[in-house]
Amino acid sequence: MNGYLETSALLSWLLAEPEESAVEAVLRQARHLFTSELTVAETLRAIQRHNSPQRIQAQERLRMIQSRWNALPMHSALLQQVGQAFPVEPVRTLDAIHLVTAMDMRGEIEDLRMISLDRRVRENATALGFTVLPA
Numbered sequence: 001m002n003g004y005l006e007t008s009a010l011l012s013w014l015l016a017e018p019e020e021s022a023v024e025a026v027l028r029q030a031r032h033l034f035t036s037e038l039t040v041a042e043t044l045r046a047i048q049r050h051n052s053p054q055r056i057q058a059q060e061r062l063r064m065i066q067s068r069w070n071a072l073p074m075h076s077a078l079l080q081q082v083g084q085a086f087p088v089e090p091v092r093t094l095d096a097i098h099l100v101t102a103m104d105m106r107g108e109i110e111d112l113r114m115i116s117l118d119r120r121v122r123e124n125a126t127a128l129g130f131t132v133l134p135a
Contacts, residue, residue, distance in 0.1 A: 002109050003030040003133065004102040005069060006116035007042040007094075010035075013065075014043065014058040015050060019117055022134035026115050033069035034109065036101040038094060040071055072101055087127030088120065095121050103128060 003026065013023040027033070047058045074097065081100040082093060091099070098121060106112050114125035114132045122132045 001029055002032045002034065002112045003027075003115045004098075004105065004112055004130075005033050005035040005039065006098045006102075006114065006118065006121055007039045007046075008118040008121065009115045009134075010039060010043055010065070011046050012117055014047065014061050015054055016057075019134070023115070023117070026133045027065070027068075030115075032109075033065075033115075034105055034112070035069050035071055036098060037071050037074050038097050038101075040066070042094065072105065074101070078104055086124045088123040091120055091124060095124075099124055099128070102130065106130075 009019075009023045009026075011017070012019045013027065043062060047055055047062065050058065078100055079097070081104075082096040084100070086096065086099065095118065098116075102112065102114055102125065112130070114121065114130040115134075116122050116125065116132060125132050
């Protein structure tokens with residue numbers, strides 16, 4: 001299985017939130033992980049804002065998992081697609097970037113599944129034909 005790792009799932013795993021074990025199980029199953037450059041930026045900001053002892057551990061876990069994924073650049077053609085209508089509106093801008101990045105990759109990456117905990121991303125990914133994990 002190949003997975004597109006969206007920020008909400010990554011943060012849940014990094015910060016040891018209640019869904020951590022479900023996300024970790026999916027990450028272990030993934031043959032290849034893909035994400036957007038956006039995920040790195042969003043994650044670094046969220047970790048910086050997270051004022052707890054878990055912050056250092058989260059930074060270490062991030063460095064570890066980054067070696068397993070391919071971060072795809074946000075190019076202008078991709079960003080122009082962000083304004084399109086999605087099956088389940090409203091969609092926030094950052095969520096739209098994740099969705100169009102995953103859609104763009106789907107043509108090149110076999111068996112690409114969306115790994116997300118965000119309700120809006122999950123609903124739209126399902127409507128767009130993705131298998132969404134964790135189940």
